[in-house]
Amino acid sequence: MNLSLFRETFDRIRREAGKVLLGQDDIIEATLLAILSGGHVLIEGVPGLGKTLLVRTLAHVFGASFRRIQFTPDLMPSDVTGGNVFDQKEDRFVFHEGPVFTQLLLADEINRAPAKTQSALLEAMQDLAVTTDGVTRPLPEPFLVIATQNPVESQGTYPLPEAQLDRFLVKLHVRYPGPAVEKQILRHHVEGFSAARLDRAGLEPIASADDILAMRRALGEVRVDEGIIEYITDIVSRTRAHRAVYLGSSPRGSIGLLGSSRARAASEGRDFVTPDDVKALAPAVLRHRLILHPDAEIEGTSADDCVEDILREAKVPRTAA
Secondary structure, three states, rough: OOHHHHHHHHHHHHHHHOOOOOOOHHHHHHHHHHHHOOEEEEEEEOOOHHHHHHHHHHHHHHHHOEEEEEOOOOOOHHHEEEEEEOOOOOOEEEEEEEEOOOEEEEOOHHHHOOOOHHHHHHHHHHEEEEEEEEEEEEOOOOEEEEEEEEEOOOOOOOOOOOHOOEEEEEEEEEOOOOOOHHHHHHHHHHHHOOOOHHOOOOOOOOOOOHHHHHHHHHHHOOOOOOOHHHHHHHHHHHHHHOOOOOEOOHHHHHHHHHHHHHEEEEEEEEOOOOOHHHHHHHHHHHHHHHHOOHHHHHHOOOOHHHHHHHHHHHOOOOOOO
């Protein structure tokens, strides 16, 4: 797949998903960029803003296999990965695959499960495989995790550990729609739309699993100048020295920022990365990788504030088209 076809396919996917997800163009685009650069997505927002609908819509548009796990405090790791069950007819233990064996996995309200269950996804998200009872089984390709969490409720929730957060390429915030968009949503429902009946929404499959893999390979054609590499390195290094940050981003953040910047360039039909690509994606890639000093949090400083400071201070390179 060349970059021209990449852009055309990307635009078609974005438009098709936009038929259902009204007013969420930025979230759709950021999610697609993460998926096409091989990353997982964490979406944060209060209930009712369409987080789950986004994932189900993308499953329709991609034509990918889809499973959903509703995370709860009593969910066990084997409920995610599967496990061995004794088969009396065969007189032996037989492995039964869990819902993680799919191409697009929705981890709904992931922060409602304890750390032990959350950790069941670590190997799957990093190595695209699941190990149970000493046997490692590969997951289907492409394997994508899109997780949701509610930022408001604290009772019955478990904060995601840093190792889990670092596995997500981006963290996206879903905001309330404006009045104009909300009116459009209401008109959509008056016309008969139902989120529970997406098969009746007229969504067309735009790309297959093989197309996603081909689009990922096409990113190898996107040039990254030495100045861009130095720019990304400078930005991520500054997260470790910022006065309000206790713990900065790992090199995985640098790699994620590079990959998603290439995907953004390709989505606009370019074969080169610009500083604007990096700046546009830095908040989503870095915000969940920063741990702030308690004093900074008390003062109301957010991770996004720190990333904004860093982008303002980092020297922007000049690149040749």
